[in-house]
Amino acid sequence: MQDKKAFVAIIKENEGIIYKITRVYTDTGEDQKDLYQDVVYQLWKAFDSFKGHSKISTWIYRITLNTAIAYLNKSKRRVKQVRLNFELLNPIDKKDTLTEERLTALYAMIKQLNVIEKGIIVLFLEGKSYQEIATITGFSSSNVGTRLSRIKTKLKKTLKTNMYGT
Template structure:
């Protein structure tokens, strides 16, 4: 099987990982296509160097998250403006006591976190150990543990506030 064909098969088989991370950071459909192309390009560039002994899904999470985090750093200003609007809209939804499904609730909660916190939470929910997360995001395991505790506290506060 040629490298191209193998790459296409892998991407299509794991489209859930790529799409879910892209969506967590870019919920709008227009942005989603742009960022997905960026991610696919980085995955393709990194593919020849991918060592088969590493888990494929781990490699996909690592490249996808790092590509998005780099892109977000570039358009930080724009992202800040968007998150203010989003925050405002979500607060209105919470105040109106709108019923929320699990996925919507998750989208709301994750939209309240900053880019690094989102990455940590996603990897933690995927069941990665602190050491693995640290390797993937170039952090120390202690730092990961501290940050995850802060995220949990923040989410609890947010949830309590939304239920009021």
């Protein structure tokens, strides 16, 4: 009972993290809901083994990213998914179309990256330090730095291509 209460509180506190990551790894709202449910399920499954050695957010980032990877690998193999009826968070004020456009463009750029880069850029955008990204992803800090600079170059190229169509 106590466990359930604590778990629910943690999920409520961090539902934004789950929303942001699941959106990166899915193309439609329905898929995002499926992955969202999957993440909550995986977190619940791993909750007992969470010993508190790391920060709760670190644990959530790790499991959410891992579940996203697993989801990508089995999405084509899904049988029947029982989807709960719930609303996803709304990242912008509905009237603010400019922000909406910029956010759509931002997600589109991230989605063009490969699976390794997606995880790293999301954590970077979340304001995590190289060391924190390294702890969550399992790469070394220097490797995270190298990869981020490659991502930066890649994003610049994508932007150029989108602007000039070449």
